[in-house]
Amino acid sequence: MEYSEKVMDHFMNPRNVGVIEDASGVGQVGNLKCGDIMKVYLKIENGRIEDAKFKTFGCGAAVATSSMATELVKGKTLQEALEVTNKAVMEALDGLPPVKVHCSCLAEEALHAALWDYAQKNQMEIHGLKAPVEDIDELHQNENED
Amino acid sequence: MTTKIYMDNAATTPVRDEVFDAILPYFKEYYGNASSVYSIAKESKKALEKAREQVAKGIGAKTEEIYFTAGGSESDNMALRGVAEALKTKGNHIITTKIEHHAILHTCEYLEKNGYEVTYLPVDEFGKIRLEELESSIRPETILISVMFANNEIGTIQPVGEIGKIAEKHGILFHTDAVQAVGHVPIHVEEMKIDLLSMSGHKLGGPKGIGAIYIRKGVPVQPLIFGGAQEKKKRAGTENIAGIVGLGKAVELATAEMSVETKRLLHLRDQLISGILEKVPYSRLNGHPTDRLPGNCNISFSYIEGESMLLLLDAIGVAASSGSACTSGSLDPSHVLMAIGLPHGVAHGSLRLTLDRGNTEEDVNFVLKKIPEIVQKLRDMSPLYEEIVNKKA
Amino acid sequence: MTTKIYMDNAATTPVRDEVFDAILPYFKEYYGNASSVYSIAKESKKALEKAREQVAKGIGAKTEEIYFTAGGSESDNMALRGVAEALKTKGNHIITTKIEHHAILHTCEYLEKNGYEVTYLPVDEFGKIRLEELESSIRPETILISVMFANNEIGTIQPVGEIGKIAEKHGILFHTDAVQAVGHVPIHVEEMKIDLLSMSGHKLGGPKGIGAIYIRKGVPVQPLIFGGAQEKKKRAGTENIAGIVGLGKAVELATAEMSVETKRLLHLRDQLISGILEKVPYSRLNGHPTDRLPGNCNISFSYIEGESMLLLLDAIGVAASSGSACTSGSLDPSHVLMAIGLPHGVAHGSLRLTLDRGNTEEDVNFVLKKIPEIVQKLRDMSPLYEEIVNKKA
Ligand SMILES: Cc1ncc(COP(=O)(O)O)c(C=O)c1O
Ligand SMILES: Cc1ncc(COP(=O)(O)O)c(C=O)c1O
Ligand code: FES
Ligand code: FES
Numbered sequence: 001m002e003y004s005e006k007v008m009d010h011f012m013n014p015r016n017v018g019v020i021e022d023a024s025g026v027g028q029v030g031n032l033k034c035g036d037i038m039k040v041y042l043k044i045e046n047g048r049i050e051d052a053k054f055k056t057f058g059c060g061a062a063v064a065t066s067s068m069a070t071e072l073v074k075g076k077t078l079q080e081a082l083e084v085t086n087k088a089v090m091e092a093l094d095g096l097p098p099v100k101v102h103c104s105c106l107a108e109e110a111l112h113a114a115l116w117d118y119a120q121k122n123q124m125e126i127h128g129l130k131a132p133v134e135d136i137d138e139l140h141q142n143e144n145e146d
Numbered sequence: 147m148t149t150k151i152y153m154d155n156a157a158t159t160p161v162r163d164e165v166f167d168a169i170l171p172y173f174k175e176y177y178g179n180a181s182s183v184y185s186i187a188k189e190s191k192k193a194l195e196k197a198r199e200q201v202a203k204g205i206g207a208k209t210e211e212i213y214f215t216a217g218g219s220e221s222d223n224m225a226l227r228g229v230a231e232a233l234k235t236k237g238n239h240i241i242t243t244k245i246e247h248h249a250i251l252h253t254c255e256y257l258e259k260n261g262y263e264v265t266y267l268p269v270d271e272f273g274k275i276r277l278e279e280l281e282s283s284i285r286p287e288t289i290l291i292s293v294m295f296a297n298n299e300i301g302t303i304q305p306v307g308e309i310g311k312i313a314e315k316h317g318i319l320f321h322t323d324a325v326q327a328v329g330h331v332p333i334h335v336e337e338m339k340i341d342l343l344s345m346s347g348h349k350l351g352g353p354k355g356i357g358a359i360y361i362r363k364g365v366p367v368q369p370l371i372f373g374g375a376q377e378k379k380k381r382a383g384t385e386n387i388a389g390i391v392g393l394g395k396a397v398e399l400a401t402a403e404m405s406v407e408t409k410r411l412l413h414l415r416d417q418l419i420s421g422i423l424e425k426v427p428y429s430r431l432n433g434h435p436t437d438r439l440p441g442n443c444n445i446s447f448s449y450i451e452g453e454s455m456l457l458l459l460d461a462i463g464v465a466a467s468s469g470s471a472c473t474s475g476s477l478d479p480s481h482v483l484m485a486i487g488l489p490h491g492v493a494h495g496s497l498r499l500t501l502d503r504g505n506t507e508e509d510v511n512f513v514l515k516k517i518p519e520i521v522q523k524l525r526d527m528s529p530l531y532e533e534i535v536n537k538k539a
Numbered sequence: 540m541t542t543k544i545y546m547d548n549a550a551t552t553p554v555r556d557e558v559f560d561a562i563l564p565y566f567k568e569y570y571g572n573a574s575s576v577y578s579i580a581k582e583s584k585k586a587l588e589k590a591r592e593q594v595a596k597g598i599g600a601k602t603e604e605i606y607f608t609a610g611g612s613e614s615d616n617m618a619l620r621g622v623a624e625a626l627k628t629k630g631n632h633i634i635t636t637k638i639e640h641h642a643i644l645h646t647c648e649y650l651e652k653n654g655y656e657v658t659y660l661p662v663d664e665f666g667k668i669r670l671e672e673l674e675s676s677i678r679p680e681t682i683l684i685s686v687m688f689a690n691n692e693i694g695t696i697q698p699v700g701e702i703g704k705i706a707e708k709h710g711i712l713f714h715t716d717a718v719q720a721v722g723h724v725p726i727h728v729e730e731m732k733i734d735l736l737s738m739s740g741h742k743l744g745g746p747k748g749i750g751a752i753y754i755r756k757g758v759p760v761q762p763l764i765f766g767g768a769q770e771k772k773k774r775a776g777t778e779n780i781a782g783i784v785g786l787g788k789a790v791e792l793a794t795a796e797m798s799v800e801t802k803r804l805l806h807l808r809d810q811l812i813s814g815i816l817e818k819v820p821y822s823r824l825n826g827h828p829t830d831r832l833p834g835n836c837n838i839s840f841s842y843i844e845g846e847s848m849l850l851l852l853d854a855i856g857v858a859a860s861s862g863s864a865c866t867s868g869s870l871d872p873s874h875v876l877m878a879i880g881l882p883h884g885v886a887h888g889s890l891r892l893t894l895d896r897g898n899t900e901e902d903v904n905f906v907l908k909k910i911p912e913i914v915q916k917l918r919d920m921s922p923l924y925e926e927i928v929n930k931k932a
Pocket of ligand 4: 865
């Protein structure tokens with residue numbers, strides 16, 4: 001197992017670590033199976049993500065994908081933000097070792113959870129966004145088979 | 147980054163200088179097949195028997211009770227499957243523990259699929275089995291007790307002599323996986339009533355890919371590898387003379403130096419343990435405080451994850467290991483840490499630092515200086531730590 | 540006496556200089572455990588995967604189809620028992636030959652005791668199986684055909700490609716013990732339809748105690764050694780990196796040099812064979828005259844016994860081997876020589892000289908000069924020879 005240089009860069013110098021006190025949306029998801037947790041804060045103004053921050057309890061890949069995902073969504077519209085999938089995050093990081101693919105799902109799900117929180121608070125619907133689940137591992141059961 | 151401070155000696159050790167020098171002639175000069183009659187083969191034969199003697203001496207066995215294998219895993223498999231098959235008409239029950247190495251646990255699972263029953267003894271919060279529990283799980287059909295000498299993760303040393311007595315009293319064979327113990331703590335198979343014992347070269351300054359199994363004279367063991375007549379027909383295959391010479395030398399050296407080296411390591415280990423516990427809040431020692439391997443330090447840091455710690459340590463040239471699910475590739479945290487009762491989250495944040503002869507006081511001081519910073523950096527990123535801080539405020 | 544002319548390369552080879560140099564850094568410098576995350580472990584991981592590629596390339600396999608073991612015997616055991624267990628619901632019949640290595644034969648005997656049936660194909664006077672006989676012994680419950688690539692005693696090479704075709708046609712797995720063949724004759728597992736193949740490092744200038752098994756993708760094999768997740772969970776145990784690097788290098792070199800080296804060896808071998816047959820009456824070549832390993836010379840001398848020959852050869856610094864019962868420690872002469880139809884007495888007087896890159900034309904000439912003298916000396920002592928001489932007179 002070896003991480004790419006990009007992954008190591010985002011792990012060693014993670015962007016956007018922290019909290020947004022008056023966040024427009026907050027999402028927290030956990031992978032009950034491997035025990036990892038990620039929390040995302042979004043600041044949204046005029047339908048655009050002005051700022052994003054995260055906190056993550058997880059491996060190098062979990063930290064790096066959190067960092068990259070928050071970087072990617074900044075400045076995007078809500079609809080565009082949905083396109084920041086785990087696949088997109090992984091590609092932006094030059095890939096992940098096969099056993100670490102599930103960590104990237106954590107980032108996608110946390111982002112979606114924060115968007116969902118925002119939509120709930122503002123009684124709106126974001127096209128294509130579903131309610132977050134408790135244990136994201138159920139969603140991605142079969143993605144990391146060897 | 148290059149590794150400057152290696153603190154993962156429980157995973158593997160570098161080959162010692164003296165061992166390296168001892169094995170070198172057996173690749174190109176004394177390459178003869180020990181089973182042959184001509185001159186160059188006699189050197190191999192001699193080296194083989196000398197190493198057998200060195201290994202036997204190191205654990206209080208007779209020379210003819212030592213059989214060379216390719217490592218600890220093979221020895222463990224051979225002990226369990228070999229005794230199980232040899233005694234299958236006598237019984238089908240095996241007693242072991244929940245904290246064994248996978249070489250034992252997965253072999254037990256295989257045996258369970260093939261008609262054997264296995265009792266996995268739980269351990270207390272320090273990782274020790276309870277002797278009464280061991281004795282009360284003995285059944286008429288119990289044929290083997292297999293309890294590891296010392297645990298590879300948390301370093302806890304089992305009361306092996308007491309286990310041996312119980313096994314002997316009930317006429318049951320006793321195997322111990324001593325892969326982490328040989329060369330590190332005193333072992334005497336006679337006095338401790340051990341019938342079978344596994345060891346591996348690369349855990350005590352010997353080469354990788356070589357190991358041995360001690361089988362008390364008269365104990366029936368079905369071979370795992372059939373073929374030529376090597377190792378008195380108990381283990382086929384052209385002998386790995388260089389490896390065997392290396393194992394013999396490593397055991398000899400480690401035994402001779404044990405008392406001095408243990409004193410040195412205990413000092414370093416306890417400095418490391420108490421230093422970390424003092425400097426880092428929400429940290430706890432895993433394993434027994436005193437009945438533990440002299441080089442083992444295993445500490446859990448709440449609210450953070452192990453692999454991240456390892457990466458940050460690697461970035462400053464320190465090699466260590468963790469029981470985190472994220473490093474195991476299996477999505478489950480260490481079964482040993484779970485067995486001593488750690489919650490998932492805490493098992494995740496475990497760090498194992500294992501010292502050996504290569505480590506100095508300077509190493510310990512460097513690590514002691516860096517670990518609090520690393521833990522803090524990760525806690526600052528952790529949503530779990532945030533909750534704790536918020537609650538307190 | 541020291542060995543000056545080593546002609547027992549089928550028993551084991553010295554480690555080649557290039558292999559020796561390649562493995563040296565993996566004892567003290569790059570000693571990391573390949574399963575770990577830190578820097579020093581990455582070197583081990585890299586070396587491991589490079590060696591896997593080298594081995595795969597040498598036999599026309601895919602990199603991920605190579606699994607490292609501790610040698611030829613382990614690979615043989617793993618192939619047979621692993622397939623037998625994995626396919627036990629499919630059938631219980633295995634086909635092999637009477638001239639396999641003991642690592643195959645004794646494993647088959649073990650399987651026979653455990654509910655499997657084994658057909659041992661006879662061979663012709665040259666040591667070849669008959670393809671019609673192979674095909675007609677296939678039954679609906681046949682799960683595996685195991686035929687060695689080249690014989691270790693008489694050097695006969697089997698029609699492996701034809702066997703592969705038959706196995707494929709009947710949907711049966713095909714294993715070949717290629718311990719004597721890898722690095723010595725061209726092998727291509729794809730073209731030859733081989734499903735499993737065993738090899739061993741020390742037969743081609745690599746270290747002892749390291750081997751590999753090729754398992755075609757999708758072929759089910761139950762592990763022989765359970766434990767850690769190494770080798771994709773097919774073979775547990777901390778990887779013997781130095782050994783693995785050595786095997787990889789040895790296969791790479793041998794493959795690259797094969798055509799040149801084979802030409803050289805064929806010349807020496809045929810010189811040796813024809814020289815002996817010419818100079819010594821009542822001698823015969825064992826094995827196939829042309830389909831044989833390039834370094835193998837196996838000759839029977841009537842009326843004398845092999846061990847005595849080996850001792851006299853050793854006295855002049857020549858290392859060789861014999862199929863005599865007296866050297867085997869078992870009182871039975873070689874099962875291979877019996878299988879090609881040699882009478883007991885003739886099997887007794889067999890001499891195997893196996894050449895490799897270390898041998899020169901000078902060696903051959905020296906041996907050619909000495910053997911007639913040695914044979915004569917022993918015949919002069921032999922009551923059997925006396926009878927013959929008397930009869931003639
Ligand atoms: C044909 C054959 N198979 C298997 C083996 C066993 O190999 P090893 O001794 O390396 O286990 C040998 C050599 O001893 C052999 O010649
Ligand atoms: C307690 C214990 N048993 C068995 C083994 C297996 O030894 P090896 O990897 O040398 O086969 C190890 C180390 O990996 C160990 O720590
Ligand atoms: S978060 Fe656990 S493996 Fe990545
Ligand atoms: S005559 Fe002594 S072993 Fe054969």
